[in-house]
Amino acid sequence: MFEHFFQCPYCWEEISVLLDPxxxxxxxxxxxxxxxxxxxxxxxxxxxxxxxxAAENIEQ
Known part of the structure; x- marks a missing residue:
């Protein structure tokens, strides 16, 4: 698994996700x-x- 840090498109906090290469x-x-x-x-x-x-918000 690969941990990737990014900024949430809603709250702008830095969070991470685990990605499967x-x-x-x-x-x-x-x-x-x-x-x-x-x-x-x-x-x-x-x-x-x-x-x-890419981490995009979902317009709801």
């Missing part, structure tokens, strides 16, 4: 551990290296 491309939704708002993650890896990471 064995899955090359991932898109999923997970709640912020601080403010509980849903965040859409887009992640891609190549040869175990993180190529893309």
């Amino acid at each position: 064995s899955i090359r491309r991932q898109t999923y939704i997970e709640d912020c551990e601080n403010c509980c708002n849903p965040i859409e993650f887009t992640v891609s890896f190549q040869d175990g290296e993180l190529l893309e990471f």
Whole structure:
């Protein structure tokens, strides 16, 4: 597993997520551990290296 730190698009707190580099491309939704708002993650890896990471708010 790969721990990645980022800033929540809602509350702007720095939080972390655990990413699985064995899955090359991932898109999923997970709640912020601080403010509980849903965040859409887009992640891609190549040869175990993180190529893309996006954490976007979900307009509700």
